Amino acid sequence: MLRGTAVLFDLDGTIIDSRSGIIDSIHRSLRDLGHTPDPDHDLTWVVGPPLRDLIGEVLQHYDDTRCDEAMDRYRRNYETNGARHTPVFTGMREAINTIGRTGAQLFIATSKPKTLAETILTRAGLINHFTQVYGARPDDSGAEKPELIGSVLRDHKIDPHNAVMIGDRRFDISGAHANNVRALGVRWGYSSSGEMEEAAPEAIVAEPDDLPAHVAGQLTAAKLHIHAKTPV
Numbered sequence: 001m002l003r004g005t006a007v008l009f010d011l012d013g014t015i016i017d018s019r020s021g022i023i024d025s026i027h028r029s030l031r032d033l034g035h036t037p038d039p040d041h042d043l044t045w046v047v048g049p050p051l052r053d054l055i056g057e058v059l060q061h062y063d064d065t066r067c068d069e070a071m072d073r074y075r076r077n078y079e080t081n082g083a084r085h086t087p088v089f090t091g092m093r094e095a096i097n098t099i100g101r102t103g104a105q106l107f108i109a110t111s112k113p114k115t116l117a118e119t120i121l122t123r124a125g126l127i128n129h130f131t132q133v134y135g136a137r138p139d140d141s142g143a144e145k146p147e148l149i150g151s152v153l154r155d156h157k158i159d160p161h162n163a164v165m166i167g168d169r170r171f172d173i174s175g176a177h178a179n180n181v182r183a184l185g186v187r188w189g190y191s192s193s194g195e196m197e198e199a200a201p202e203a204i205v206a207e208p209d210d211l212p213a214h215v216a217g218q219l220t221a222a223k224l225h226i227h228a229k230t231p232v
Contacts, residue, residue, distance in 0.1 A: 003103035005219045006158045008149060008181070009130075010167035011110035011117055012047045013189030015092050016124065019047050021082035026058055028081070029073040035062050047190040048169035050111050050136070050143035051075075071140065075113075083116060088124050089188055091208030098212040100129050104219075107152050108133040109165065109175070111143040131156070145175025153179060161222045164215055166205075173199035182218045184211070 012018040023046060027037040041061050046054055055070045064070070100106055106129055110117050114135035121127040134152055136143035149165060152158065165176035168189020173196070176183035185191070185201035188208065196204050202221075205214050 001103045002099075002216060002219055004162060005104045006107060006152070006156065006163040007099055007104045007215055007219075008107045008109045008152055008163060008165045008176075009096075010165075010169070010172045010189075011108055011112055011120070011135075013168035013191075014166055014172075014186055015088060015096070015126070016086040016120060017089055018082075018086045019044075019190060021078065021085035022046055024085065025074055025078040025082035026055075028077040029055075029070055030058075030062065032073045032077075033062075033064060033066060033070060035064070038062075044190070045192060048111070048171055051140040075140075079116060083120055084123075086120050086124070088126070089208060093126070095208045095211040096126060096129050099215055102212075102216065104215075105131045105156070105158075107131055107156075108135070109145065109148040109152060109172075110135045111145070111148075111171070112136060113138055113140060145171045146178040149175045149179045149181060153181070162219065164218045164222070166211070166215070168196075170195050170199035173201045176201075182222050184214055184218060186211070 009015055023043050030037050051071055055074060056067050059067060059070055108117055108130050112135050114133055117135045118127060118133050134148045153160060160180040163181045165172055165181050165183045168186045168191050173183045173185055183201040185196040185204045187204060187206050202218055203214055205211050
């Protein structure tokens with residue numbers, strides 16, 4: 001049993017498969033701004049970064065500097081259409097259920113706006129598994145992973161040795177390590193080739209079915225002050 005411990009989950013690319021909804025919302029927003037989306041423009045990387053960084057990078061391809069306007073249009077497009085295209089990854093419902101039954105407290109730490117993340121989790125029937133959802137403010141500020149994870153620890157008086165962060169991007173791993181929290185990287189998300197190895201989580205999980213055992217192993221190891229990294 002893992003009572004007294006905390007498990008923090010990223011949302012996009014870890015629990016939900018949100019890439020198609022995000023890319024569709026970006027394309028709609030570009031059309032709103034008068035651009036024709038370039039079909040050859042690689043957007044496979046768009047899940048994970050804070051929204052301002054993401055939109056700013058996309059706009060550079062079109063020599064457009066209207067970041068605030070583009071962010072506003074993206075929010076409206078995503079809330080209206082994109083957020084509905086966010087299926088739960090196969091096996092993640094079961095993994096969340098299993099981890100929750102250990103007695104650990106579960107949290108969400110996402111760069112998405114908090115209210116939007118709560119809406120998506122409610123629609124997916126998962127919201128009741130989580131003690132609290134931590135996300136960006138409505139204007140997308142406060143989306144950095146080190147600050148989000150730090151807020152979870154402070155608000156709930158959680159010792160970093162009793163917590164583990166799960167995510168699919170380097171932002172999740174570096175955010176955890178900035179707070180002295182162990183991190184698990186997942187293979188089914190949106191990290192680029194070699195990204196997870198470079199981020200150096202304590203372990204890399206191949207399938208959702210393997211996640212509960214890795215969570216238990218990392219939390220047990222943390223209590224023993226064992227810090228070996230064992231990617232799989």
